[in-house]
Amino acid sequence: xxxxxxxxxxxxxxxxxxxxxxxxxxxxxxxxxxxxxxxxxxxxxxxxxxxxxxxxxxxxxxxxxxxxxxxxxxxxxxxxxxxxxxxxxxxxxxxxxxxxxxxxxxxxxxxxxxxxxxxxxxxxxxxxxxxxxxxxxxxxxxxxxxxxxxxxxxxxxxxxxxxxxxxxxxxxxxxxx
Numbered sequence: 001x002x003x004x005x006x007x008x009x010x011x012x013x014x015x016x017x018x019x020x021x022x023x024x025x026x027x028x029x030x031x032x033x034x035x036x037x038x039x040x041x042x043x044x045x046x047x048x049x050x051x052x053x054x055x056x057x058x059x060x061x062x063x064x065x066x067x068x069x070x071x072x073x074x075x076x077x078x079x080x081x082x083x084x085x086x087x088x089x090x091x092x093x094x095x096x097x098x099x100x101x102x103x104x105x106x107x108x109x110x111x112x113x114x115x116x117x118x119x120x121x122x123x124x125x126x127x128x129x130x131x132x133x134x135x136x137x138x139x140x141x142x143x144x145x146x147x148x149x150x151x152x153x154x155x156x157x158x159x160x161x162x163x164x165x166x167x168x169x170x171x172x173x174x175x176x177x
Contacts, residue, residue: 007042007139014142014171025068025145025152030174038172039139045084046138046169049129052077052094063095063106068145068152073097079105079126079134083165092161094126094134103127103134106157107141109167118147118173121157141170148174 001009018024019031026034058074065071073095080091092105108121124141126134146154 003044003047003137004042007137010140011037011039018148025148026174027149030148034174038174040168040170040172042139043169046167048081048083048136048138049133050079050081050136052079052134058096061095064144064146064153064155065097070153071097071099076103078160079136081136083167086165088165090163090165092136092163093158105136106155106161107167108157108162109165110163111166111168115175116172117141117167117170118143120144120146120154121161122170123155124170138167138169141167143171143173 015036018026018037019034024031054077055075058076060072061075062070062072065073076094076096078091078093080089082089092107094103094105096103103126104123105126106121106123109117111117112119112121122141122143124136124138126136129135144155145152
């Protein structure tokens with residue numbers, strides 16, 4: 001499966017869950033109006049392969065996860081990367097969920113300020129390729145549950161994870177509250 005097909009399948013799955021599931025954080029009346037979630041067009045330049053700069057010892061930190069529950073996760077290191085069209089090196093802290101065994105980051109970027117994406121930031125799960133490099137595909141960036149309903153607490157990306165660049169990729173804000 002190509003990278004673009006993988007992103008399309010991810011988005012279809014996200015739409016199915018958020019627009020059809022009884023466990024969706026989106027109120028039913030909003031789901032009916034939406035039709036489907038808005039996403040930025042898929043762009044290859046927002047799929048980045050990077051090395052993990054691991055901490056000598058992971059640090060336990062509490063974060064609000066994607067479904068609004070505060071969990072203790074391990075801050076395992078950081079990644080550094082460039083975005084196409086920017087000479088600036090960007091850095092994000094990276095976390096691992098010890099129970100579910102996945103790596104992720106919470107980030108903010110300049111699209112948060114314009115109401116194109118949720119103001120508090122977004123999440124993106126990070127994958128590993130066969131060579132051990134991390135794959136950060138911002139085309140799969142998602143909004144936290146709090147962007148759909150005030151019933152959920154909102155995570156704030158650490159100050160270090162506020163990027164001074166636009167990440168025109170992933171899920172857009174539906175602007176319901």
